Amino acid sequence: MAYGSGFFKTSYEADMAVLDSGVRRVALAMLVIGLLALPRVASAFVLELLSQAALAAVGALALNVLTGMAGQVSLGHAGFLAAGAFTVGVLVEGWKAGPLVTFPAAAVVGAVLGLAVGAPSLRLKGLYLALGTLAMHFVVLYLGSEYQARWGLNTGVSVPPIVVFDMRLRTGVQWYYVLIALAALAAVVSLNLSRSRVGRAWMAIRDREVAAASLGIAVARYKLLAFVASSTATSLAGAVWAYQRSFVSVEAFSFFVTVEYLAMIVIGGLGSTLGALLGAAFVTLLPYAIDAAVASLLITGAAEYYLFPLKFGAFGFLMALFLLFEPQGLVGMWRRARNWLVLWPLRYAPLRGGR
């Protein structure tokens, strides 16, 4: 971070600190207070949108761990989500299982699936690995649709709300708090992973595998760990998804969903926790932002109908633009803007070498 002169990190602790300046502490405190107080002022629709963004953030952070940090490309993210959601659906439908059973089960299923998909990563790289994960996605979806067909649940499986101490988790406000808390938890875990031995090992593997191995990093073990960690978290996110929508169906986990999550981490900024959060919010809110823009321009009738596909395809176009022109994503733009502001009126940092 090029904070001009006068801001130097002089100890290891300072370098590791997450909240390294007063400004950041104040900003975080304001964010927390704002998110906690929001249900008092915001409408149910806004809360629903933020809940969706928060849930997407959990999935995006999980994908970011695998693809952004460890550099293992996955085209099967929707498959992991589906695995978690269907674990819940199957257990609830067949055995009337409660959340105390379904969540650990979803975690186990996710971990096993991650191990199964991760194992080829010891042999395969890049494109070939991505193809393997994509194939896994279709196999998981097949199992789901086979289950639906076998039990005559062609439209999907319905899931009852979670009951905690005789209290039903069902209103939008309750879900809002739960999902925001989950997203915050995932963000903290991801941030801590990136500052720890594990995260540094992953990033070393991402940047150059041979160099990482020669530094003594057990490449095979860390790669598998990345897959298992990511798929477990994603599967849990899928389980939460099932409870929040109170409905599970194969149609909800198409390849399109995988692309959406990839777009989140690409648009946000690959490998960055803040980027995954920003990207998740951006991609989730984009259709509604387009909607609002159209409504404010007072376009109605046929144009509105035509805009429907545009709303859901806009992120694809934006992902291409970001890949071509801003590979650092929103985080890169934010960093540049901040540096410009901090350094103003100078053009660049007095000491070169700061990032």
Place this chain on the structure above:
Amino acid sequence: MQAVASVLVLASLYVLLGVGYVLVYRASRVLNLAQGDLMMLGGYALYATATTVSAAPVVAFPAALAAGALTGVLVYVLLMRPMAGHPIFAAVLVTVSLGIVLRVAVVLVYTDQIRYPGQVMALSNEPLRLPGGAAISTLDALTVLAAAVLVGGLFAFLRGSRLGIRMRAAGERPLLAAQRGIDFNAVFALSWALAALAGALAGSLYASNVRLDPSLGVLGLKAFAVALVGGLDSIGGVVVGALIVAAVEVLTIRHVNPLLSEVSPFLCLLVMLLVRPWGLWGTREELERV
């Protein structure tokens, strides 16, 4: 006998799509996940020509193929060329974006209704009786013919012609090829054009034979299993891969369960990745063990 005929027809469709993957992979080392959507676009180009310009197949089919080839060149110049030097992963994601953009564009213009260009062009599509009691439609037979001609033509082109040899050279080692005076940009653009043309051919045949809707691109995802089974950089491998994948798919439909047949290409892909990741005829490259 009918099973053999079905396998042959399905395999031909897969060959047309798989050849596109291989050509692009040889040129840009990128897996073009928009190949299926390029195919869909070819189908719509056919439909557009048939409804606006002329319903004569002699006009509509060449127009669709030309539109396909032009799209291929545009994709290379506008998207793939600027992605040179970026990670391959990013380039693959760009093709994914391209697929979504193409699909949205088609829905914007033609909505997501199912269309039948075959009816617009009033193709009769008579069933042909084959020896052994099997029957396939005329357009099915044309698909098989098209695949055979395309693969044969590509073989002759890549083996014999000057341009084809340049194409192989540039695909193998772009730097060396450039030093020998080969304009690899032109060659790669040509590769993309040929790949998109093959896609458009598949799309226009499939669209006039079966149906046309914006989600046709999903077929393309199945066809990459074909390219990988055969070997991502081998055109001959595509034919064998297509036959294997199509045979597995047809057999699963007939003897196991139609739902399973939808994923059978991906099961073939997984088996291949476990046993021989570089495919039957592919070059062993950039695959190192940890």
